[in-house]
Amino acid sequence: MSQHNSQISSARRVRELELMVRVSRTLTSTLDLERLLKLITRTAAELVNSLDASIILQDPRTGELIFLAAAGPKSEELKNIRVPVEGSIAGTVFKTQKPLIVQDTNTDPRHYDVVDREIQFDTESILAVPMMYQNRAIGVLEAVNKLDHGRFSQHDIHILSTLAAQAAVAVENARLVTQLQELNARLAELDRLKSDFISIASHELRTPLGLILGYASFLHEETEGATSEQLDKVLQAATQLKELIEDMVNLSHLEAGQAELDLKELNLQEVIQESIATQQQFAATKSLEIRQSLPHTTVRVRADREKISIVLENLLNNAIKFTPPGGRIQVAVRPQTGMVAVSVTDTGIGIPTQELDRIFDRFYQVESHLTRHEGGMGLGLCIARGMIELHGGRIWAESVEGRGSRFTFTLPVLWKDAASKEA
Ligand code: ADP
Numbered sequence: 001m002s003q004h005n006s007q008i009s010s011a012r013r014v015r016e017l018e019l020m021v022r023v024s025r026t027l028t029s030t031l032d033l034e035r036l037l038k039l040i041t042r043t044a045a046e047l048v049n050s051l052d053a054s055i056i057l058q059d060p061r062t063g064e065l066i067f068l069a070a071a072g073p074k075s076e077e078l079k080n081i082r083v084p085v086e087g088s089i090a091g092t093v094f095k096t097q098k099p100l101i102v103q104d105t106n107t108d109p110r111h112y113d114v115v116d117r118e119i120q121f122d123t124e125s126i127l128a129v130p131m132m133y134q135n136r137a138i139g140v141l142e143a144v145n146k147l148d149h150g151r152f153s154q155h156d157i158h159i160l161s162t163l164a165a166q167a168a169v170a171v172e173n174a175r176l177v178t179q180l181q182e183l184n185a186r187l188a189e190l191d192r193l194k195s196d197f198i199s200i201a202s203h204e205l206r207t208p209l210g211l212i213l214g215y216a217s218f219l220h221e222e223t224e225g226a227t228s229e230q231l232d233k234v235l236q237a238a239t240q241l242k243e244l245i246e247d248m249v250n251l252s253h254l255e256a257g258q259a260e261l262d263l264k265e266l267n268l269q270e271v272i273q274e275s276i277a278t279q280q281q282f283a284a285t286k287s288l289e290i291r292q293s294l295p296h297t298t299v300r301v302r303a304d305r306e307k308i309s310i311v312l313e314n315l316l317n318n319a320i321k322f323t324p325p326g327g328r329i330q331v332a333v334r335p336q337t338g339m340v341a342v343s344v345t346d347t348g349i350g351i352p353t354q355e356l357d358r359i360f361d362r363f364y365q366v367e368s369h370l371t372r373h374e375g376g377m378g379l380g381l382c383i384a385r386g387m388i389e390l391h392g393g394r395i396w397a398e399s400v401e402g403r404g405s406r407f408t409f410t411l412p413v414l415w416k417d418a419a420s421k422e423a
Contacts, residue, residue, distance in 0.1 A: 037069035057139035088112035202248035254386035275312035323348030
């Protein structure tokens with residue numbers, strides 16, 4: 001007889017181990033909370049040989065205990081029923097953080113029989129263990145009605161507690177992932193709202209600004225003397241505003257994936273010289289010299305002229321802005337295999353190493369907007385990167401703080417054309 005018993009118990013132990021291994025594999029690989037809870041309750045009932053098992057978790061917001069899943073036929077009715085922390089077996093286990101066996105619920109005043117009446121179920125015996133996560137109870141795992149009118153044992157406590165410990169980690173992980181996903185979705189929504197705002201605001205500002213610029217230039221031509229000088233200031237301010245709005249429009253097109261390339265064969269040196277010319281006056285106000293180091297042979301690229309000019313002008317404008325008077329700026333073109341690299345180097349204030357990647361993020365500026373002396377919205381480099389990447393090129397920055405910075409971008413080169421034209 002005892003041999004028979006030990007055979008049964010060793011067969012049962014093997015089954016328990018099998019179940020534990022299976023459940024822990026799934027618990028560590030599933031983040032779907034519903035599925036996890038179902039699996040835990042089903043495994044719990046099977047492990048301790050009970051009619052049903054349920055999970056009662058604390059709602060982190062209200063502190064209430066709520067039935068979230070059960071294995072038996074009443075699982076749907078049980079879902080979302082609340083259990084008081086005071087005056088219930090689950091509440092007692094949750095508070096004391098200790099397992100509890102109630103072999104006969106009829107004689108135990110802690111039994112909260114409202115649930116039985118609500119779902120028309122007859123709870124006879126309960127084994128409840130706390131679900132602990134980082135030394136804190138997050139809920140209770142309950143096995144209900146030991147089958148064959150048996151009694152819950154110390155071994156049942158042990159095995160259900162082991163399952164509850166694993167389940168608590170899996171549940172918390174799944175909750176954290178769900179929270180993260182919700183936060184991510186919210187962030188994406190905020191990002192979209194911001195992009196929409198930029199897009200709408202910039203388009204709405206364009207029309208009235210166009211009118212201001214049009215009338216101001218007309219009046220500027222028609223008037224002389226002091227009024228003309230004042231109109232000059234109006235025109236300058238309006239042009240500056242136009243550039244800021246153009247940045248916003250360009251950014252919103254890039255972000256919406258609406259930026260299109262008008263690809264044409266270009267003489268790169270020519271585009272560079274034109275861009276330098278647009279910045280020459282600004283450089284002169286700071287006594288800055290812009291040097292060029294360009295190859296003698298023509299470098300041809302297939303690119304969008306306007307966009308490459310925007311990139312060059314942004315880089316040159318930054319170099320001038322961030323270089324103290326008397327400094328030097330150099331634009332160099334170096335052909336490489338299949339590519340050409342264009343760099344703008346300055347002897348300016350430089351950029352801290354840890355900021356070198358971040359300066360390409362939209363609205364990012366090394367110095368806080370409130371304390372810095374230079375104007376700008378922190379969009380120039382973000383737009384430059386977007387435009388260069390549209391062309392299949394790359395852009396990056398190197399710098400030594402206090403010594404200067406070098407911005408380099410690459411573009412694919414038209415080797416065949418260049419070769420045939422030069423031949
Ligand atoms: P903006 O110039 O409008 O602020 P950008 O996107 O063009 O925006 O540049 C982002 C930031 O990168 C600048 O605010 C500045 O802090 C830094 N930066 C860019 N170019 C240089 C440069 N040549 N030297 C030093 N800092 C620079």
